[in-house]
Amino acid sequence: xxxxxxxxxxxRALTHNKSRSFLTILGVVIGVAAVIMMLSVGAGTxxxxxxxxxxxxxxxxxxxxxxxxxxxxxxxxQFQSLTMEDAQAIQSIEGVADAAPVANGRAQAIAGSxxxxxxxxxxxxxxxxxxxxxxxxxxxxxxxxxxxWDKVAVLGATVAKNLFPQGxxxxxxxxxxxxxxxxxxxVIGVLASKGGAGFQNQDDQxxxxxxxxxxxxxxxxxxxxxNVEVASQDQMENVSKxxxxxxxxxxxxxxxxxxxFTIMNQxxxxxxxxxxxxxxxxxxxxxxxxxxxxxxxGIMNIMLVSVTERTREIGxxxxxxxxxxxxxxxxxxxAIALSSLGGLLGILFGIGGSxxxxxxxxxxxxxxxxxxxxxxxxxxxxxxxxxFYPAQRAANLKPIEALRYx
Amino acid sequence: xxxxxxxxxxxxxxxxxxxxxxxxxxxxxxSVEEGEFVAIMGPSGSGKSTLMHILGCLDLPTSGVYLLNxxxxxxxxxxxxxxxxxxNIGFVFQNFNLLPRTTALENVELPLVYNGYxxxxxxxxxxxxxxxxxxxxxxxxxxxSIGEQQRVAIARALITNPKLILADEPTGNLDxxxxxxxxxxxxxxxxxxxxxxxVTHEFDIGQHAKRLIRLRDGRIVADExxxxxxxxxxxxxxxxxxxARA
Numbered sequence: 001x002x003x004x005x006x007x008x009x010x011x012r013a014l015t016h017n018k019s020r021s022f023l024t025i026l027g028v029v030i031g032v033a034a035v036i037m038m039l040s041v042g043a044g045t046x047x048x049x050x051x052x053x054x055x056x057x058x059x060x061x062x063x064x065x066x067x068x069x070x071x072x073x074x075x076x077x078q079f080q081s082l083t084m085e086d087a088q089a090i091q092s093i094e095g096v097a098d099a100a101p102v103a104n105g106r107a108q109a110i111a112g113s114x115x116x117x118x119x120x121x122x123x124x125x126x127x128x129x130x131x132x133x134x135x136x137x138x139x140x141x142x143x144x145x146x147x148x149w150d151k152v153a154v155l156g157a158t159v160a161k162n163l164f165p166q167g168x169x170x171x172x173x174x175x176x177x178x179x180x181x182x183x184x185x186x187v188i189g190v191l192a193s194k195g196g197a198g199f200q201n202q203d204d205q206x207x208x209x210x211x212x213x214x215x216x217x218x219x220x221x222x223x224x225x226x227n228v229e230v231a232s233q234d235q236m237e238n239v240s241k242x243x244x245x246x247x248x249x250x251x252x253x254x255x256x257x258x259x260x261f262t263i264m265n266q267x268x269x270x271x272x273x274x275x276x277x278x279x280x281x282x283x284x285x286x287x288x289x290x291x292x293x294x295x296x297x298g299i300m301n302i303m304l305v306s307v308t309e310r311t312r313e314i315g316x317x318x319x320x321x322x323x324x325x326x327x328x329x330x331x332x333x334x335a336i337a338l339s340s341l342g343g344l345l346g347i348l349f350g351i352g353g354s355x356x357x358x359x360x361x362x363x364x365x366x367x368x369x370x371x372x373x374x375x376x377x378x379x380x381x382x383x384x385x386x387x388f389y390p391a392q393r394a395a396n397l398k399p400i401e402a403l404r405y406x
Numbered sequence: 407x408x409x410x411x412x413x414x415x416x417x418x419x420x421x422x423x424x425x426x427x428x429x430x431x432x433x434x435x436x437s438v439e440e441g442e443f444v445a446i447m448g449p450s451g452s453g454k455s456t457l458m459h460i461l462g463c464l465d466l467p468t469s470g471v472y473l474l475n476x477x478x479x480x481x482x483x484x485x486x487x488x489x490x491x492x493x494n495i496g497f498v499f500q501n502f503n504l505l506p507r508t509t510a511l512e513n514v515e516l517p518l519v520y521n522g523y524x525x526x527x528x529x530x531x532x533x534x535x536x537x538x539x540x541x542x543x544x545x546x547x548x549x550x551s552i553g554e555q556q557r558v559a560i561a562r563a564l565i566t567n568p569k570l571i572l573a574d575e576p577t578g579n580l581d582x583x584x585x586x587x588x589x590x591x592x593x594x595x596x597x598x599x600x601x602x603x604x605v606t607h608e609f610d611i612g613q614h615a616k617r618l619i620r621l622r623d624g625r626i627v628a629d630e631x632x633x634x635x636x637x638x639x640x641x642x643x644x645x646x647x648x649x650a651r652a
Binding site: 002005012016312313315316317318319320321322323324326398399400403 | 459465484489492493505507508517520521566
């Protein structure tokens with residue numbers, strides 16, 4: 001039997017009951033749209049995070065307290081192992097261009113009647129070049145401010161917008177509150193927006209001198225991280241080894257004891273973030289697929305109804321010589337037509353939804369051709385899978401019983 | 407002359423619920439030669455429809471042998487039976503069984519479509535012209551009169567050029583004039599040499615055949631040659647002009 005004729009038959013059957021066909025495919029539409037949107041969120045997040053990591057430069061080593069082991073679980077008891085003195089010691093290792101200590105935490109930032117909860121980064125002036133930071137207004141703090149524990153702050157773009165909606169942040173004061181500690185800071189600069197997203201949004205942070213952060217705000221001496229810039233790339237491994245030796249001696253770790261710190265380079269970070277973001281995406285897609293499954297069940301339901309309604313038609317077709325496979329083909333094509341039409345609509349809605357979502361939220365979204373292909377493929381598979389049983393049932397009807405059916 | 411249909415001791419028992427059994431056929435034996443025109447008559451419940459379904463390979467007998475063109479139908483698979491129906495039998499049903507929302511042409515093409523034929527359209531047009539529906543090719547069943555619908559169904563039965571035409575109460579839903587028009591076509595098909603088996607409970611319609619088999623309670627009670635058969639063409643001429651369609 002000619003393919004064109006089967007398609008024509010399916011088209012006629014589906015257009016005869018337009019509203020029913022539409023409602024039937026709605027499940028698949030929503031499922032495919034959800035899958036595409038979730039994939040676009042996942043891809044967008046990954047792209048932006050990876051871009052940011054790449055912009056860190058290839059000769060950067062990050063020394064963090066705790067020990068990352070298989071399964072990415074840091075041992076929490078050793079979180080307070082890095083100090084300013086460690087940073088200074090690392091600075092003096094041969095091949096290290098710069099060792100920039102970072103101490104961060106969260107704080108409530110208050111300016112007049114506005115307040116936000118944000119990320120506080122205590123750092124040194126070198127942080128600006130290491131993280132590739134650009135200023136929008138004002139200036140970044142310099143070494144004298146760090147040495148004198150000055151209470152000056154540089155605001156991220158989002159924070160500045162939320163605290164000072166009029167845009168006159170520089171020169172104003174902002175109060176930072178951590179637990180019961182309060183301190184008033186003078187705003188000396190605002191960062192240019194990076195439009196970032198994910199777990200390290202660079203627009204949602206306040207940078208202050210590290211000395212001020214440790215002594216006035218957080219009241220602790222340990223560091224969150226030491227960013228080590230290595231003089232040249234071929235020294236990376238060597239420097240990394242030397243830092244390990246140095247810190248083990250400084251931290252009094254016996255020869256068979258475990259490191260209480262982790263040294264990561266850009267590659268390690270990329271791998272960690274990629275795998276985290278991939279499992280995040282998988283989770284989202286998994287949830288979205290459930291609605292696709294439900295949509296498929298809807299199609300099966302309607303196909304079974306359709307087989308019952310058209311029992312006499314099936315009987316007639318069999319009487320005039322339709323083989324089992326002819327009947328199977330007819331109903332399977334109808335189911336696939338339903339589901340793939342749903343898939344196409346879902347792709348349109350998914351693309352539209354991702355664009356809308358990306359523009360309304362700070363999450364970047366990227367619709368990849370692979371996700372479109374995947375969405376369409378899924379919908380066709382749903383049609384085949386859920387259309388097969390009704391088609392089989394139609395094909396196995398006895399001709400005389402089907403013809404006599406009232 | 408060779409036998410188109412050979413039926414030997416055919417029985418059919420229906421199971422109704424757990425205990426009730428209906429013996430629709432209780433041992434039927436007869437044969438039909440090529441070119442015959444047989445009417446099967448009997449009151450309702452006599453088993454004539456059951457016999458028709460078995461002859462059409464739409465249903466299988468409980469016991470007995472049915473040879474169609476000397477081929478034992480009891481040994482064929484579902485798909486082989488479908489091919490057999492497609493190539494050897496043309497069906498005309500009481501309620502036409504046309505596909506709704508489908509033009510006359512496409513309805514007539516259907517058996518050929520399942521036959522893998524090319525140039526289906528040309529043959530379908532010829533078949534519809536044959537039954538006088540040349541101007542109605544693209545009408546859908548709901549745009550045709552009852553009589554025209556049955557003529558579309560006859561065209562569909564003709565399109566595979568089968569030797570055997572099975573007509574199950576073809577005039578059951580039709581008025582006198584349409585009935586005679588349909589019978590005229592069926593008689594002309596017989597003149598061409600096609601074998602016709604007609605099931606009816608109307609005495610007058612039965613008299614259009616050449617041979618009459620009477621069934622009662624699942625058994626053949628009479629099998630006779632009709633000496634003074636009715637000719638539909640003559641009856642159509644005798645119908646008053648007011649009854650004639652424009």
